[in-house]
Every structure is written in structure tokens, then in C-alpha cells.
Amino acid sequence: SQVYNFSSGPAMLPAEVLKQAQQELVDWQGLGTSVMEISHRGKEFIGVAEEAEQDFRDLLQIPSNYKVLFCHGGGRGQFAGVPLNLLGDKTSADYVDGGYWAASAVKEAKKYCTPNVIDAKVTVDGLRAIKPMREWQLSDNAAYLHYCPNETIDGIAIEETPDFGDAIVAADFSSTILSRPLDVSRYGVIYAGAQKNIGPAGLTLVVVREDLLGKAHNACPSILDYTVLNDNDSMFNTPPTFAWYLAGLVFKWLKKQGGVAAIDQINQQKADLLYGVIDKSDFYRNDVSPANRSRMNVPFQLADSALDKVFLEESFAAGLHALKGHRVVGGMRASIYNAMPLAGVQALTDFMVDFERRHG
Numbered sequence: 001s002q003v004y005n006f007s008s009g010p011a012m013l014p015a016e017v018l019k020q021a022q023q024e025l026v027d028w029q030g031l032g033t034s035v036m037e038i039s040h041r042g043k044e045f046i047g048v049a050e051e052a053e054q055d056f057r058d059l060l061q062i063p064s065n066y067k068v069l070f071c072h073g074g075g076r077g078q079f080a081g082v083p084l085n086l087l088g089d090k091t092s093a094d095y096v097d098g099g100y101w102a103a104s105a106v107k108e109a110k111k112y113c114t115p116n117v118i119d120a121k122v123t124v125d126g127l128r129a130i131k132p133m134r135e136w137q138l139s140d141n142a143a144y145l146h147y148c149p150n151e152t153i154d155g156i157a158i159e160e161t162p163d164f165g166d167a168i169v170a171a172d173f174s175s176t177i178l179s180r181p182l183d184v185s186r187y188g189v190i191y192a193g194a195q196k197n198i199g200p201a202g203l204t205l206v207v208v209r210e211d212l213l214g215k216a217h218n219a220c221p222s223i224l225d226y227t228v229l230n231d232n233d234s235m236f237n238t239p240p241t242f243a244w245y246l247a248g249l250v251f252k253w254l255k256k257q258g259g260v261a262a263i264d265q266i267n268q269q270k271a272d273l274l275y276g277v278i279d280k281s282d283f284y285r286n287d288v289s290p291a292n293r294s295r296m297n298v299p300f301q302l303a304d305s306a307l308d309k310v311f312l313e314e315s316f317a318a319g320l321h322a323l324k325g326h327r328v329v330g331g332m333r334a335s336i337y338n339a340m341p342l343a344g345v346q347a348l349t350d351f352m353v354d355f356e357r358r359h360g
């Protein structure tokens with residue numbers, strides 16, 4: 001029977017993509033071998049790589065003065081990659097703290113510079129929220145501004161588009177990339193681990209404005225150096241070829257759905273449905289201010305936490321997997337990335353309503 005995986009990552013991939021990958025697994029394009037066994041330097045894989053990049057560019061309408069890098073190292077790799085590439089001769093950068101991952105980026109950045117931490121966490125009407133961008137106090141000597149538009153654990157989103165003049169904005173889009181339209185031109189660097197909206201873990205996408213290349217610190221490992229990666233078409237070391245190929249299939253799938261604008265609407269419907277059920281009852285609770293609610297990661301609590309265990313057991317038995325909240329937050333969390341169909345959220349909300357009827 002149908003299983004829906006609400007994991008925050010590695011997350012569900014579109015069923016069609018998995019089916020195609022399965023069919024092609026041992027005999028890719030009639031070569032009698034798997035795509036993961038062919039050389040990344042051969043024309044066959046270079047075709048895969050270039051097509052994936054082009055599709056990704058099309059989906060996000062990435063301007064031509066931006067480079068796209070397919071890297072290793074995940075989001076945490078970029079917590080080091082960003083300062084090592086962008087600091088230049090400066091010793092400080094602005095870091096907006098809006099939650100767990102933004103704070104983790106600060107911790108890593110401290111190895112390379114003195115972050116000016118802008119605490120954006122506020123409480124509005126008793127709910128967790130983020131200060132609007134116009135209230136972020138940038139410093140004069142910062143090399144760049146870093147923030148995280150979607151906090152995967154806290155379930156907090158910052159959907160405003162940055163408008164900070166000449167300041168270079170670097171953003172961790174790991175858990176929200178491709179979920180909604182994005183004005184790439186407002187950013188210096190956008191990065192995202194693939195394992196939520198793009199494909200399997202092991203691949204990291206970096207989008208960098210080309211005038212920011214060439215500034216990496218001497219001690220920057222070559223595999224994190226945007227210039228080295230760009231000069232080598234993201235093949236300075238062996239790239240995660242199978243993940244790159246799968247990401248390419250996901251990009252094609254997303255184009256078939258109508259692209260980012262179309263998935264944006266579906267993501268809104270999914271979020272409205274789930275938050276709607278939570279808000280309608282006293283049995284469930286989400287404590288994030290509506291303006292900052294994440295459409296990708298929806299944490300919620302049961303009024304009676306003694307029921308958490310039975311909720312998780314029964315939901316799992318109903319094919320609704322990985323709903324346990326992050327250990328830092330507790331309760332439940334439903335991650336509803338692009339690959340989660342509306343039917344999956346419908347199945348979850350039907351279960352929640354029925355669970356409340358039986359246990360409320």
C-alpha cells in the first residue's frame with residue numbers, strides 16, 4: 001500500500017523519477033552499463049551533466065552572469081565554503097540568526113572570521129517569528145550577509161526578497177530551493193544540499209555571481225574553491241555522478257509539472273491544507289507566526305504529549321512515515337517538499353482528523 005515519507009531529508013523523490021532510474025539502473029541508454037559506472041569525463045556523462053545544469057538554470061531563470069557548481073560537502077560544507085570564498089581581505093561578515101541552521105553557519109564561520117550576529121528571532125503574539133529584513137542592522141565592514149530562508153528544524157521561513165543595495169547576500173536554500181520562484185539576481189551566492197528538493201544526498205548546488213570568483217582564501221580547500229570548481233566544470237575531483245544524474249531527472253520532472261511557478265501553487269495548497277487542520281483544532285498546535293510559517297517543514301505538537309508515541313505508531317502503520325519531530329524541538333514534523341503530492345498531505349490530514357476523533 002502507498003507510503004508517504006515526511007522525512008526532512010533525505011526526503012522522498014518523485015515516484016516517476018525513481019521508476020525511471022530503476023528501469024535505467026543496469027542498462028543506461030543501451031550502453032549495457034549503469035550511468036554510475038561510466039566516466040564523468042566521457043561525452044555520455046558530460047551530456048547528462050550539461051543538460052541537468054541547463055534545466056536547473058531554466059527552472060530558476062538563472063542569469064548568465066551566474067555560475068552553477070555541482071559540488072560535494074552538503075550544506076555544512078558551504079558553511080565553510082562561503083567565508084573561505086567571499087571574505088577576501090575582510091575579517092567580518094553579517095550573519096542573521098533565525099534558527100538552528102543559521103546558528104550552525106555562524107559557528108562554522110567563527111573559524112574564519114568574526115561574524116556580526118544579527119539576532120532576528122522575535123515573538124509576535126506569543127508565536128515565534130523573524131524580524132522583517134528592513135530591521136536587520138547590517139554592519140559597515142562586513143564582506144557579505146548570510147541568512148537561511150527556510151529553517152528546516154524550526155519550521156520558520158523568511159520569504160522576503162533581499163534588497164540591501166551593494167551588500168553581497170549569501171543564502172542557505174537547502175530546504176526551500178525550487179519550491180517557489182526566486183530572484184537570483186538579488187544574491188551573490190545561493191547554495192543548497194540536494195537531499196530535500198533536488199535529489200539524493202551527496203550533491204550540493206552552488207550558484208555564484210561570476211564577479212565573486214577569484215577571491216578564495218589561500219587555505220581554502222580546492223574542492224570548496226568556487227573558482228577551481230568553475231574552471232573545472234565542477235569536475236576538479238570526481239563528482240557525485242549518480243546524484244547528479246538523478247538531480248537531472250528531478251529537474252525534468254519539475255519542468256513537466258509546469259516548473260517552479262506551478263509547484264509553488266501546489267506547495268501553497270499543501271501547506272494551507274495542513275496548517276488549516278492544525279489551526280482548526282485545539283488538539284494540534286503550531287507555534288510559528290503565520291507570516292513566517294515554513295511551507296516545506298511543518299512542526300506541530302499534540303496538546304497532550306503523552307499521545308506522541310501512539311500518534312507515531314499509528315501514523316507509521318497507516319503508511320505515513322518519519323513524522324517524529326527533530327530532537328531539538330520534539331513533537332511532530334511533516335516535511336512536505338516538492339515531491340510530496342497533495343494526496344500525501346491529504347492522507348496525513350485525514351489521519352490527523354481521525355486520530356483526534358479517536359483520542360481527543
Ligand code: PLP
Pocket residue numbers: 009073074075076077101148150151152153172173174175193
Ligand atoms: N542547512 C539547512 C537549511 C539544512 O536543513 C541542513 C540539513 O538538514 C543543512 C544546512 C546541513 O546540510 P548537510 O547535512 O547537507 O551538511
